[in-house]
Amino acid sequence: MDYFAKRIIPCLDVKDGRVVKGVNFVGLKDAGDPIEVARRYNNEGADELTFLDITASSDNRDTIIDIVKKVACEVFIPLTVGGGIRKLDDIYKLLNVGCDKVSINSAAVKRPELIDEGAKRFGSQCIVTAIDVKKTGNKHHVYLNGGRIDTGIDALVWAKEAVSRGSGEILLTSMDADGTKDGFELNITQQISQAVHVPVIASGGAGNMRHIKEVFEHGADAALAASIFHYKEVDITQLKHYLNKHDIPVRL
Amino acid sequence: MIAIVDYNMGNLASVKNACSKLSQEAVLESDPAKLCKYDKIILPGVGAYGDAVSSLKKRGMDEAVKEFAKSGKFMLGICLGMQLLFERSSEFGNHEGLGLIKGEVVKFSTQKFSKPLKIPHMGWNRVFTKEHSLFNKLDKNHYLYFVHSFHVECFDLTDIIGESEYGYQFTSAVAHGNIMGIQPHPEKSHLNGLQILKNFINM
Numbered sequence: 001m002d003y004f005a006k007r008i009i010p011c012l013d014v015k016d017g018r019v020v021k022g023v024n025f026v027g028l029k030d031a032g033d034p035i036e037v038a039r040r041y042n043n044e045g046a047d048e049l050t051f052l053d054i055t056a057s058s059d060n061r062d063t064i065i066d067i068v069k070k071v072a073c074e075v076f077i078p079l080t081v082g083g084g085i086r087k088l089d090d091i092y093k094l095l096n097v098g099c100d101k102v103s104i105n106s107a108a109v110k111r112p113e114l115i116d117e118g119a120k121r122f123g124s125q126c127i128v129t130a131i132d133v134k135k136t137g138n139k140h141h142v143y144l145n146g147g148r149i150d151t152g153i154d155a156l157v158w159a160k161e162a163v164s165r166g167s168g169e170i171l172l173t174s175m176d177a178d179g180t181k182d183g184f185e186l187n188i189t190q191q192i193s194q195a196v197h198v199p200v201i202a203s204g205g206a207g208n209m210r211h212i213k214e215v216f217e218h219g220a221d222a223a224l225a226a227s228i229f230h231y232k233e234v235d236i237t238q239l240k241h242y243l244n245k246h247d248i249p250v251r252l
Numbered sequence: 253m254i255a256i257v258d259y260n261m262g263n264l265a266s267v268k269n270a271c272s273k274l275s276q277e278a279v280l281e282s283d284p285a286k287l288c289k290y291d292k293i294i295l296p297g298v299g300a301y302g303d304a305v306s307s308l309k310k311r312g313m314d315e316a317v318k319e320f321a322k323s324g325k326f327m328l329g330i331c332l333g334m335q336l337l338f339e340r341s342s343e344f345g346n347h348e349g350l351g352l353i354k355g356e357v358v359k360f361s362t363q364k365f366s367k368p369l370k371i372p373h374m375g376w377n378r379v380f381t382k383e384h385s386l387f388n389k390l391d392k393n394h395y396l397y398f399v400h401s402f403h404v405e406c407f408d409l410t411d412i413i414g415e416s417e418y419g420y421q422f423t424s425a426v427a428h429g430n431i432m433g434i435q436p437h438p439e440k441s442h443l444n445g446l447q448i449l450k451n452f453i454n455m
Contacts, residue, residue: 003416004376005376072266072269076270076442078397095265098263098269122298123300124372125374199370199374251395
């Protein structure tokens with residue numbers, strides 16, 4: 001009997017202290033107080049929460065620290081923060097207030113040693129490498145800046161490197177699928193999941209419960225989504241019952 | 253009063269927050285000389301075994317924790333903190349632990365897995381518990397949050413109070429008299445995790 005649960009991770013995009021929603025970071029709408037939203041997801045049975053800080057100005061960086069600090073006082077599940085993490089001190093400040101993991105994206109591509117240093121100082125378990133990919137020819141390339149910059153790096157090669165440098169988890173976002181609600185990109189999720197020995201969180205494209213079931217069947221260890229949970233198109237409790245009915249182990 | 257042993261290994265805020273939520277004041281204590289004054293201690297920890305042992309030793313905290321254990325007062329090791337209670341670990345070299353519980357810490361042996369699984373064991377899993385006051389009032393099918401690549405092996409099987417399944421069955425909770433340890437993170441395991449901490453506080 002298999003009990004080890006697949007994880008459901010709602011993502012909260014946070015800008016200047018508020019949860020925001022929009023497509024490709026354009027036309028952002030205010031969507032609530034992060035602490036209230038976190039509380040709601042926690043009550044519905046979220047297995048972890050991810051905060052993506054999309055605050056443009058570095059002056060407001062302390063806002064996300066303050067939010068995590070407040071959430072960590074009442075939500076007792078793992079918390080991840082991504083967005084704008086560039087140096088060890090950024091990681092330290094977040095972990096110090098009750099954040100469990102940080103997800104590093106462009107800073108890791110620009111200076112991969114950040115992964116080694118973070119893993120050595122804080123442990124691999126808290127260093128998530130976030131990889132945004134787009135299909136480019138017959139390969140998937142790593143993209144930066146929300147899909148605008150093609151680094152030319154093969155996603156599979158980068159995922160393996162990130163893990164060998166000490167990353168404890170990969171957060172894989174398909175920029176092709178993101179926002180479409182047509183389902184995850186199963187192919188690249190499966191390839192990366194088979195290529196690395198650490199858990200892979202699939203992101204981008206979730207539109208309904210079946211999509212999440214499919215991505216778990218293709219090797220993802222966790223599924224991350226924002227809008228379907230945010231707009232209550234999918235209720236986390238219902239989703240878990242649905243997955244359980246289809247023999248996918250979940251924490252109920 | 254409860255002390256959370258502060259030996260510069262990892263994030264102690266979550267354990268402290270969880271205690272506050274349970275209306276239990278907990279002090280981050282980094283002074284070994286003061287440890288014996290507390291009613292209970294929690295030994296947390298994330299990171300590497302070797303680093304943790306040297307960090308404990310550097311401050312003389314290893315001896316203070318051993319003294320506390322002798323006093324008969326309750327103590328709880330969480331995750332790496334549980335593994336430190338054992339005699340030794342083979343994590344990146346051989347390291348001597350506190351030796352409060354007989355046994356050793358070994359890496360998940362993926363060759364023995366019944367099917368391929370990721371390492372670290374990261375996520376929510378079941379703990380099949382024996383009758384123990386640490387596990388009072390838990391939900392029948394409770395899940396707890398794990399993050400680890402190494403697990404303990406008890407030499408004295410009567411010390412085992414919880415087992416979990418990941419590739420194979422392994423020990424996920426131990427108790428030897430007043431000394432207890434749990435592999436998953438109760439401070440990150442939602443209501444059932446808080447209940448475990450509450451049970452410890454109420455001992």
